[in-house]
Amino acid sequence: MKREATFDSSFWVHAVYLDLVDVLLLDFELVCTKAVERELGRDNPTSLRLTALLADRSIKQAAPKAEKIKLYGDGERAAINLALERKLLLLIDDWRPYEAAQEAGVEVVNSLAYLVGLYEQKRIALERVLNALARITRRGTLRPEWIQSAVKIVWEIRRKGEN
Amino acid sequence: MKKEKHEKTTVTVRLTDEEDRVLSRLCTLKKTSKTGYLARLAKDRAKTELLSYAAGEYLEGKASLSELAKKTGLDVPAIMDEVARAKGGDKRAVEAFLSAVETLSKLNKDPEFYRLAVKAVSE
Numbered sequence: 460m461k462r463e464a465t466f467d468s469s470f471w472v473h474a475v476y477l478d479l480v481d482v483l484l485l486d487f488e489l490v491c492t493k494a495v496e497r498e499l500g501r502d503n504p505t506s507l508r509l510t511a512l513l514a515d516r517s518i519k520q521a522a523p524k525a526e527k528i529k530l531y532g533d534g535e536r537a538a539i540n541l542a543l544e545r546k547l548l549l550l551i552d553d554w555r556p557y558e559a560a561q562e563a564g565v566e567v568v569n570s571l572a573y574l575v576g577l578y579e580q581k582r583i584a585l586e587r588v589l590n591a592l593a594r595i596t597r598r599g600t601l602r603p604e605w606i607q608s609a610v611k612i613v614w615e616i617r618r619k620g621e622n
Numbered sequence: 623m624k625k626e627k628h629e630k631t632t633v634t635v636r637l638t639d640e641e642d643r644v645l646s647r648l649c650t651l652k653k654t655s656k657t658g659y660l661a662r663l664a665k666d667r668a669k670t671e672l673l674s675y676a677a678g679e680y681l682e683g684k685a686s687l688s689e690l691a692k693k694t695g696l697d698v699p700a701i702m703d704e705v706a707r708a709k710g711g712d713k714r715a716v717e718a719f720l721s722a723v724e725t726l727s728k729l730n731k732d733p734e735f736y737r738l739a740v741k742a743v744s745e
Contacts, residue, residue, distance in 0.1 A: 614730070
């Protein structure tokens with residue numbers, strides 16, 4: 460049985476940008492909050508992808524019942540609270556709410572950690588992981604420290620396992 | 623198809639003779655009304671400034687993307703695109719990325735690791 464996970468808008472944008480959506484759907488039962496859906500807007504590639512997956516029920520919709528965490532914007536808050544309530548894995552790329560969620564006891568994963576995990580499992584090649592890291596570096600929407608850490612971990616995996 | 627209602631708000635703009643002359647000339651040439659032109663200009667300009675504000679706040683670490691989406695009424699992908707534009711293929715970040723790969727590549731005598739990273743950056 461697949462683990463349930465919810466996500467914030469920043470993670471979803473990166474997942475679409477790095478072409479990770481199909482593999483995410485293989486790994487997780489994704490649950491999306493209305494607030495995240497709203498924040499993604501309309502008529503852009505990321506929101507259209509989400510809308511299609513919600514329509515064919517590949518991604519479920521849910522809302523948190525309570526607001527234990529009251530910080531940050533609507534989408535991040537809803538995703539963190541839903542993860543807390545249902546013990547879901549939280550996929551999140553915005554570093555401040557990421558840290559807040561972690562402090563609140565939520566299990567969090569960012570897109571780079573997920574990407575590196577795919578490489579470790581030999582589901583993607585070194586070329587693809589480096590390509591993704593280079594693209595995200597150029598884009599500048601993720602913390603450089605996270606990217607540097609990802610590079611080091613990829614190298615460690617390669618050194619140990621000759622991936 | 624469901625029709626959306628577009629409620630209108632009246633904003634009075636007072637122009638000097640000179641400002642009005644310039645605006646009138648342009649609107650004649652563009653075959654548009656002064657009201658329509660000013661409304662479009664204000665909307666486009668405000669959106670540009672909202673995007674720039676949101677990207678600036680995010681890059682300075684002052685607010686999260688979700689908070690900025692709420693504050694500005696913009697969607698998160700638009701703010702992230704603006705952040706990416708503002709960083710504009712940040713050369714320093716790319717250099718730092720390559721430098722890290724190069725160091726690791728040398729440590730393990732693994733030139734292939736560096737070669738693939740260089741290829742990835744140039745794609």
